Amino acid sequence: MEFKKLGIATLVATGISLASTVNAQVINLDIDSSAEELVSSTFSFLPQRVRDVTSFSNVSFTGNDLQSGAFSTDGNTFLDDLGxxxxxxxxxxxxxxAIGQSNTSDFTSTRFNNPGSDRLSSLVGRNTFDAATLSFDFDVADNVAGVVVDFDIVFGSDEYDPFLFSSFPTGENNDIFSVAFDGVSLGQDLVxxxxxxxxxxxxxxFTSNFDGNIATxxxxxxxxxxxxxxxxxxxHSVEFSIADVSNAGIDSFAxxxxxxxxxxxDIEPTPVPELSARGASLAIIFLISILLLMSENKKAGGLRLRNQLA
Structure with missing residues (x-):
């Protein structure tokens, strides 16, 4: 069986109402996580059978330490609502x-004055700033055909709604997040x-949080x-990256x-049953009989149609 590498992206929306009250939501965040610990947290649900055939290397993080962290929930948050x-x-x-108790500021902004992402800048055609980038390689063992990798992402921003479509063409002014496999960005500017x-x-x-009911x-x-x-x-290589576009103000997260x-x-194709000489002859006779019957029905149908038109 032949498999081909897929460079495609799919959007799957989980339309669950995010109606939890802010007081019930607890999201734990560890910003002291190393780059290796960030990768481990990303794949925290991998079963042992997957861990046995994959390994990670060349892990790196670019950005300020405050720009990343490992999180877990108490089971009653807006993230849990989304699975x-x-x-x-x-x-x-x-x-x-990203895990604030409520939406208290219209223009949340922490400026680190750090560089942007060359890849994200090339995607949107504008300069980017304060990029946070986590990259790593993963190896798939040769005792399997491969692995299907799925990343679930929830993107949020304080740029909603005042900065929508402002000043520049769509997709070239506001913050962007992207995933790249083997150097190819999946979905371009989907997120x-x-x-x-x-x-x-x-x-x-999209889900609005203008009323502040979601704890972010x-x-x-x-x-x-x-x-x-x-x-x-x-x-294979993986890169997650998020950046401010056009200016370093107003924050977003993923x-x-x-x-x-x-x-x-070890998947084998299903064998095609072999026909004996007698079986093949019977099959041919049966097929000829069906064709003759279809021909007679067609003639009769045409006759009925001509009679109706007459």
Whole structure:
């Protein structure tokens, strides 16, 4: 069986109402996590059978320490409503604002005056700033055909709604998050303020937080988004990156968790039953009989149609 590497992205919206009260929501955040611990937290749900065929290396994080962290929930948060209860968060500002008790500020902004991301800048055609980037390699053992990798993402931003479509063409002014497999960005700018909002074609992916009922400083956030693909045996690279676009103000963030599924390497095609000489003859006779019957029915049908027209 032949498999091909997929460089495609799929958007899967989980339309669950985020109606939990802020007082009941507890999201624990550890900003002291090393880059290796961030990767481990991203894949915290991997079963042992997946861990046996995958390994991680060349792990690195670029950004301020406040821009990333490992999180877990108490089981009663807006993330749990969306089917996510642990993983990592990356932010263009302070990751603590992603798990605030309520939406208390209209323009949350922590400026680190750090560089942006070259890859994200090339995607949107503008300069980016204060990028937070986690990258690593993963290896798939040669005793399987490959693995299917799925990343679940919840994107939020305080740029909703005042900065929608402001000053520049759509997708070129507001914050963006992207996942790259083997150097190829999945979905291009699928995960951005300008792409996911109440006025966009993907409005069903958007949830407003203007009333502050969701425990985050974001004025709006996405539902759960899924990005992934199939990767065969060998070494592959992954990069998560989020950045401010056009200026270093007003923050955005992304919660990320991952799932792997193994594609076994011992799948055999189903054999086609062989026909005996007598069986083949009977099959041919049967087929000829069916064709003759269809021909007679067609003639009769045509006669009936001509009689009706007459």
């Amino acid at each position: 996510i209860n642990s993983g990592i968060v990356l932010s263009t500002g302070s990751a603590f604002d 951005s303020v300008d792409r996911i909002n109440r006025l966009s074609p993907d409005f069903e992916l 400083e974001a004025d709006g956030l996405s539902n759960r988004i899924n990005l992934g693909g199939f990767f065969e045996t060998g070494s 919660f990320i968790t991952a799932n792997f599924e193994i594609v076994p390497g």
